[in-house]
Amino acid sequence: MSQKRFTGAKILVLGGSGVGKTAFTVRFITKRYIGDYAPNTEMLYTHKMVGSRDEVNLEILDTAFDMPNETLEKHVRWADGCLLIYSVTDKDSYQAACALKDNLFQQRGSDLPVVLVSNKHDLLTAKTVSDDEGANLEDDLDCPRFQISVAEGQEGVNQVMEELLVLIKRELVKSLAAPPSSPEANVSGMEKKSRLYYMKKAFKKRVVRSRSDIL
Ligand SMILES: Nc1nc2c(ncn2[C@@H]2O[C@H](COP(=O)(O)OP(=O)(O)OP(=O)(O)O)[C@@H](O)[C@H]2O)c(=O)[nH]1
Numbered sequence: 470m471s472q473k474r475f476t477g478a479k480i481l482v483l484g485g486s487g488v489g490k491t492a493f494t495v496r497f498i499t500k501r502y503i504g505d506y507a508p509n510t511e512m513l514y515t516h517k518m519v520g521s522r523d524e525v526n527l528e529i530l531d532t533a534f535d536m537p538n539e540t541l542e543k544h545v546r547w548a549d550g551c552l553l554i555y556s557v558t559d560k561d562s563y564q565a566a567c568a569l570k571d572n573l574f575q576q577r578g579s580d581l582p583v584v585l586v587s588n589k590h591d592l593l594t595a596k597t598v599s600d601d602e603g604a605n606l607e608d609d610l611d612c613p614r615f616q617i618s619v620a621e622g623q624e625g626v627n628q629v630m631e632e633l634l635v636l637i638k639r640e641l642v643k644s645l646a647a648p649p650s651s652p653e654a655n656v657s658g659m660e661k662k663s664r665l666y667y668m669k670k671a672f673k674k675r676v677v678r679s680r681s682d683i684l
Contacts, residue, residue, distance in 0.1 A: 475523075475525065475637075475638050475641055476523070476524070476525060476526060477525055477526035477527065477528070478525065478527055478528075478549040478550060478634065478637050479527075479528045479530070479547055479548050479549045479550075480527060480528065480529045480530065480548065480549065480550050480551070480552065480633065481530050481532065481544050481545065481547070481548035481550070481551045481552070482494055482529060482530060482531045482532060482551075482552045482554065483532055483544075483551060483552065483553050483554070483566075483569050484534065484552075484553060484554030484555055484562060484565065484566060484569070484586075485534050485555060485556070485559065485561060485562030485563075485564075485565030485566065486508075486509065486534040486535070486562070486565075487508070487556070487559070487562070488554045488555055488556040488559065488562045488588055488589075489554060489556065489588040489589065489619045489620075490531050490532065490554055491506040491507070491510075491512070491531050492504075492506060492619045492620070493552070493554065493586070493588070493619050493626060493629075494512075494514055494529050494531045496619050496623065496626050497516075497529075497626050497627070497630055498514055498516045498529070500623055502619060502620055504620070509533045509534065509535065510531075510533055511530070511531065511532050511533045511536065512530075512531045513528060513529070513530050513531075514528070514529045514530075514531065515527065515528055515529075516529060525634070530544060530547070530548070532544060534565065541572060542572075542576060545572065545573060545576045545577060545581070546576065546577075548581060549581075549582070549637050549640070549641075550581065550582040550583070550584075550633045550634075550636060550637040550640075551573065551581055551582070551583045551584075551633075552583075552584055552586055552629065552633060553566050553569060553570065553573075553583055553584070553585050553586065553610070554566070554586040554588055555585075555586075555587060555588070555598065555606075556587075556588050556589045556598075557587050557588065557589050557590055557592070557593070557596050557597070557598050557603075557616070558589050558592045558595040558596060558597055558598075559589075559597065559598070560597045560598055562598075563598045563602060563603075563606070566585070566606060567606060567609075570606065570609060570610055573610075579611065580640065582612075582633060582636035582637050582639070582640050583610055583612040583636075584612060584613050584614075584615065584629055584632050584633045584636070585603075585606060585607050585610055585612055585613070585614040585615070586614070586615050586617060586629055587603050587614060587615070587616045587617070588617055588618065588619055589618060589619075589620070590616050590617060590618045590621075591618035591620050591621045592618075603616070612636075613632050613636075615628060615629045615632070617629065
């Protein structure tokens with residue numbers, strides 16, 4: 470990402486097997502839904518978004534779910550923002566998203582903008598992931614969640630990308646406003662963020678527990 474102006478961003482697309490990572494990426498870039506994609510392949514796409522005032526160059530990395538851990542870590546370090554996708558018809562993909570969430574937090578604290586995407590909402594009769602489970606993960610990630618169908622429409626895909634770009638821009642502004650710091654200071658800042666995140670989670674759990682004690 471440019472250090473002074475928002476001219477581009479690196480976007481990581483993560484999620485379990487067959488959740489629609491490629492369908493999402495291809496739909497965003499080409500505005501088409503083909504329906505049949507090469508399974509389990511990693512692909513880096515580049516895409517230029519031309520607005521009324523400026524251009525933004527996007528690199529979008531559509532990942533394969535079964536990548537080695539070192540590859541995942543390298544991708545997470547590379548990214549300016551991340552789409553974490555699960556399928557509402559596939560509980561395993563929800564569990565995979567939960568595991569990926571832990572990985573993102575361990576590496577980047579809360580400084581990596583994430584948008585959670587619950588896909589395949591055209592198949593609600595086959596739904597296996599509840600709204601509460603989706604909301605819990607959204608809460609844990611402290612990020613926006615969109616419920617979409619890549620198959621059925623372009624609008625949800627565009628909204629997801631717009632939101633992620635807003636969050637990435639916000640993170641850029643924040644990093645420009647922060648005083649320059651040493652690499653050591655960065656590490657401890659990140660640890661502080663992770664610690665804060667886990668404290669927040671523990672506090673929430675305690676509040677829920679004491680509420681259920683009262684009831
Ligand atoms: N019904 C429905 N099918 C979808 C939707 N999005 C993707 N699919 C289908 O789900 C299958 C998997 O989609 P992909 O885009 O290949 O999923 P992926 O996450 O890239 O898969 P891997 O790379 O193999 O992990 C394909 O048959 C898609 O057509 C959706 O919103 N609704």
